[in-house]
Amino acid sequence: MTIRINKVAKGxxxxxxxxxxxxxxxxxxxxxxxxxxxxxxxxxxKSAPSEIIRRLHLGAGDExxxxxxxxxCLSCETCYGRCPMQINFAAVIDALRSLxxxxxxxVPEGNMPLFNRMFLANVRVFGRSxxxxxxxxxxxxxxxxxxxxxxxxxxxxKGKMAILPPSGADKKAVRRIFEKAMPGKxxxx
Amino acid sequence: MKxxxxxxxxxxxxxRDMHESAIAVACKLGIELVEIEGWSCCGATxxxxxxxxxxxxxPAANMLLAKQMGLDTVVTCAACYNRMxxxxxxxxSSPAMRxxxxxxxxxxxxxxxxxxxxxxxxxxxxxIEKLRKSFTHTLGGLxxxxxxxxxxxxxxxxxxxxxxxxxxxxDRLVDAMGGQSVDWPGKVDCCGGGLNLTRxxxxxxxxxxxxxxxxxxxAGCITVACPMCQASLDLRQKDMQKQTGRRxxxxxxxxxxxxGLCLGIPPKELGLNRLMVSPAGVLQSLALKA
Ligand code: SF4
Ligand code: SF4
Numbered sequence: 001m002t003i004r005i006n007k008v009a010k011g012x013x014x015x016x017x018x019x020x021x022x023x024x025x026x027x028x029x030x031x032x033x034x035x036x037x038x039x040x041x042x043x044x045x046k047s048a049p050s051e052i053i054r055r056l057h058l059g060a061g062d063e064x065x066x067x068x069x070x071x072x073c074l075s076c077e078t079c080y081g082r083c084p085m086q087i088n089f090a091a092v093i094d095a096l097r098s099l100x101x102x103x104x105x106x107v108p109e110g111n112m113p114l115f116n117r118m119f120l121a122n123v124r125v126f127g128r129s130x131x132x133x134x135x136x137x138x139x140x141x142x143x144x145x146x147x148x149x150x151x152x153x154x155x156x157x158k159g160k161m162a163i164l165p166p167s168g169a170d171k172k173a174v175r176r177i178f179e180k181a182m183p184g185k186x187x188x189x
Numbered sequence: 190m191k192x193x194x195x196x197x198x199x200x201x202x203x204x205r206d207m208h209e210s211a212i213a214v215a216c217k218l219g220i221e222l223v224e225i226e227g228w229s230c231c232g233a234t235x236x237x238x239x240x241x242x243x244x245x246x247x248p249a250a251n252m253l254l255a256k257q258m259g260l261d262t263v264v265t266c267a268a269c270y271n272r273m274x275x276x277x278x279x280x281x282s283s284p285a286m287r288x289x290x291x292x293x294x295x296x297x298x299x300x301x302x303x304x305x306x307x308x309x310x311x312x313x314x315x316x317i318e319k320l321r322k323s324f325t326h327t328l329g330g331l332x333x334x335x336x337x338x339x340x341x342x343x344x345x346x347x348x349x350x351x352x353x354x355x356x357x358x359x360d361r362l363v364d365a366m367g368g369q370s371v372d373w374p375g376k377v378d379c380c381g382g383g384l385n386l387t388r389x390x391x392x393x394x395x396x397x398x399x400x401x402x403x404x405x406x407x408a409g410c411i412t413v414a415c416p417m418c419q420a421s422l423d424l425r426q427k428d429m430q431k432q433t434g435r436r437x438x439x440x441x442x443x444x445x446x447x448x449g450l451c452l453g454i455p456p457k458e459l460g461l462n463r464l465m466v467s468p469a470g471v472l473q474s475l476a477l478k479a
Pocket of ligand 1: 029049079084086
């Protein structure tokens with residue numbers, strides 16, 4: 001496979017910041033591709049862990065934040081689990097995601113960032129996940145109102161989806177955590 | 190046997206059956222699960238995909254509550270288990286992380302609270318022998334595919350759960366119940382759960398492949414210990430059918446539901462009525478212990 005990268009200017013690649021954010025050094029990767037062989041989404045994402053690492057080696061910049069694997073990665077940790085050099089690539093992907101959010105990269109298909117925002121917004125308010133509200137928020141925001149609608153009545157009937165918001169969490173403690181960890185973020189839904 | 194119990198958010202939502210069966214089984218075996226008062230969400234995937242400090246602070250706050258109780262923490266959700274273990278690893282291996290988390294949570298946490306999945310407690314603290322003696326029923330030779338997924342076994346140097354590529358904890362429990370754990374290649378594959386709402390087609394593909402492997406092994410049901418795996422496999426069988434044209438009727442049952450049945454607990458108390466795919470086949474093979 002040929003890898004093309006848009007080298008913006010010397011020294012501006014993402015490798016250093018990704019390594020710092022994730023605490024993972026990529027220098028030991030020797031491209032054996034065990035990580036990619038085990039990655040369940042390398043096919044649909046049209047990219048693979050070892051390829052991302054190689055791109056970083058070669059000085060890839062912000063364009064990498066729009067690579068399909070960034071938001072399709074399932075955090076299944078198979079790449080990390082099988083790497084002979086114990087490179088925690090799942091942590092690298094998490095760093096790329098944080099960077100993509102910070103730098104306002106293009107919204108990926110399925111809008112996982114919206115899903116995460118809705119999830120965390122509910123946790124911030126209730127101290128626990130409130131699936132019904134989170135799903136409604138995500139569906140409204142992503143315009144995917146009609147998908148899975150046939151499942152909700154059954155789930156409600158079978159008690160697999162709580163109607164009332166969760167209670168019992170130490171909400172004050174949770175709010176403090178959000179305010180301290182991500183100051184100024186996630187206040188509005 | 191007394192533990193601090195962290196139910197996790199799904200216990201009151203998509204995985205009520207997991208929670209119900211865990212409590213019922215623990216009661217029957219004399220395991221005391223004391224719910225951590227004021228527990229909050231572990232942050233799940235959404236937190237670690239967003240911010241590393243947030244992702245460590247949410248579990249740390251809960252483990253600090255458990256620490257005050259002076260008990261090991263027991264969880265039933267594989268995702269909570271994973272997030273707590275990763276947090277313990279991060280704060281104990283990085284002083285910088287420890288300092289950041291202490292600042293965010295408001296008190297220092299050293300990563301010392303032991304976190305265990307209920308199945309580890311069942312196998313290690315209760316033990317197969319005692320379990321066997323407590324069973325009133327057997328699975329009557331039912332073939333069961335034990336499915337572990339990702340979050341229990343990986344990353345293995347952090348979770349230390351059984352074996353990374355060929356775990357057998359659930360298989361051993363199945364065999365002790367008089368079932369037959371099948372040898373199959375899907376044990377530690379990913380169900381795709383993280384993309385359940387956002388990229389459903391990927392979940393259908395990955396869960397479909399797990400299901401196909403289980404069918405090929407001759408299993409009459411799949412047993413799980415993770416609410417995401419349960420939801421993906423149970424909820425999406427109709428969607429898989431649309432994609433592959435094959436008909437699936439595979440019950441996806443929590444290991445605690447199987448254990449509960451063998452302990453003589455009525456199906457309803459184990460939340461078996463909540464499954465999407467009927468567990469009738471499982472119930473039919475249930476037999477009184479000779
Ligand atoms: S398995 Fe490890 S060493 Fe091999 S290509 Fe992947 S990251 Fe590099
Ligand atoms: S953690 Fe992500 S990148 Fe690694 S194998 Fe799993 S899906 Fe692929």
